[in-house]
Amino acid sequence: MSENPFTGYTGRILTEDGVYSQSEVGLANRNSGNLLETLALDITPIGLHYLLIHFDVPLIDESTHRLDFSGAFDAPYKLGLDEIRALPQVTLPVTLECAGNSRSGISPRAHSMPWMYEAVGTSEWTGTPLKPLIERARPRGDAVDIAFFGTDYGYDKGVGHHYGRSLTLDQISELDVMLVHSMNGQPLLPQHGAPLRLIVPGWYGMASVKWLGRIEALTKAFDGFQQVQTYRFRDSYEDPGRPMTTMRVKSLMVPPGVPDWGSRKRYLEPGPVTLVGRAWSGGGVPVTRVEVEFDGSWCEARLEQQTGHYTWTRWSCDWQASPGEHVLRCRATDANGAVQPLDPPWDVAGFANNSAQKVQVFVGQR
Ligand SMILES: Nc1nc2c(c(=O)[nH]1)N[C@H]1C(S)=C(S)[C@@H](COP(=O)(O)O)O[C@H]1N2
Ligand SMILES: [Mo]
Numbered sequence: 001m002s003e004n005p006f007t008g009y010t011g012r013i014l015t016e017d018g019v020y021s022q023s024e025v026g027l028a029n030r031n032s033g034n035l036l037e038t039l040a041l042d043i044t045p046i047g048l049h050y051l052l053i054h055f056d057v058p059l060i061d062e063s064t065h066r067l068d069f070s071g072a073f074d075a076p077y078k079l080g081l082d083e084i085r086a087l088p089q090v091t092l093p094v095t096l097e098c099a100g101n102s103r104s105g106i107s108p109r110a111h112s113m114p115w116m117y118e119a120v121g122t123s124e125w126t127g128t129p130l131k132p133l134i135e136r137a138r139p140r141g142d143a144v145d146i147a148f149f150g151t152d153y154g155y156d157k158g159v160g161h162h163y164g165r166s167l168t169l170d171q172i173s174e175l176d177v178m179l180v181h182s183m184n185g186q187p188l189l190p191q192h193g194a195p196l197r198l199i200v201p202g203w204y205g206m207a208s209v210k211w212l213g214r215i216e217a218l219t220k221a222f223d224g225f226q227q228v229q230t231y232r233f234r235d236s237y238e239d240p241g242r243p244m245t246t247m248r249v250k251s252l253m254v255p256p257g258v259p260d261w262g263s264r265k266r267y268l269e270p271g272p273v274t275l276v277g278r279a280w281s282g283g284g285v286p287v288t289r290v291e292v293e294f295d296g297s298w299c300e301a302r303l304e305q306q307t308g309h310y311t312w313t314r315w316s317c318d319w320q321a322s323p324g325e326h327v328l329r330c331r332a333t334d335a336n337g338a339v340q341p342l343d344p345p346w347d348v349a350g351f352a353n354n355s356a357q358k359v360q361v362f363v364g365q366r
Helices: 022-030 036-040 081-085 131-136 169-174
Strands: 066-071 077-080 090-097 120-129 145-156 159-167 178-183 197-199 212-218 250-253 266-268 271-280 287-294 297-300 313-321 324-334 357-363
Touching (some): 036 271, 081 178, 090 197, 271 324, 297 313
Antiparallel strands (some): 066 077, 145 159, 178 197, 250 271, 287 324, 324 357
């Protein structure tokens, strides 16, 4: 690529609350979300897991693909897919949420993927632990950061780059990071990172680099676009921000009843109904409580056993639906005592909005 044609595209694009631009609709068409009815399942079926793809999906020939360990390693090497499949294999169920999930609930909205609630899913990821592979490359004594690069390339705010993220050596040992080639027992689909991706359990999805091509040891902190210019908590556009890591505590409910096609509002018969949903937090911290609000008070939901250290928890709550219009809400608390806020926490780019979901339902007459 000779010249960067996007050097003038550094400004932010203005949005108007409630009015979606053509370019946001374009992003929404490329990046599908989880259908909330599938929150009833422990594992999100393949094809219903949300997608977040910054650039284009690179179509990689797995028979020739090599993962390249380079930079400040004493023993750099390359690994093919067959070699990776011959290493010790682990399957780990992990709940992944996009840091931009619920962005559309923050006002003024940042111009980006306009998620409502659906950028979360749980899959069983199969592959091999990353740490031994990094050790095998022998990071030099002065290596401080390990950067992970996707083969996808594009522009953001005028900066051309391969999608890239980094982790420190300590983070790699502490976080159960995996190099994965399969999802729910099937080879990764192109849109989820085929043939090889990273999974960083407990963190927002941006760290789980897809279409992984190169792992580079660096002697100074990684300053790539996706590490320092985005995925940071920022109060204003001038704020350099604080890096985003683990997911905040959050819960969602399966919208009860049946929808109206156009408005997605819900219709329900009066009488007893069991509301169900999922709740999760980051960093392997369990959810300890879910409350559901209806008829003016918060009701304690039943929690089921978590199916994995890094997976969401199923909850349920009984409601006596009475005729009329209702707004249902749910909120979770985790073992650190963090509680979901009722109003969206401010972030200039609309990241990490974990405010309580609202579901509007109409209950018919008896
Ligand atoms: N190479 C590459 N990796 C990537 C991305 C990307 O655009 N390119 N998107 C990231 C983001 S922001 C998220 S939320 C997750 C989404 O993974 P999924 O599409 O498999 O759900 O992938 C991450 N890894
Ligand atoms: Mo994301």
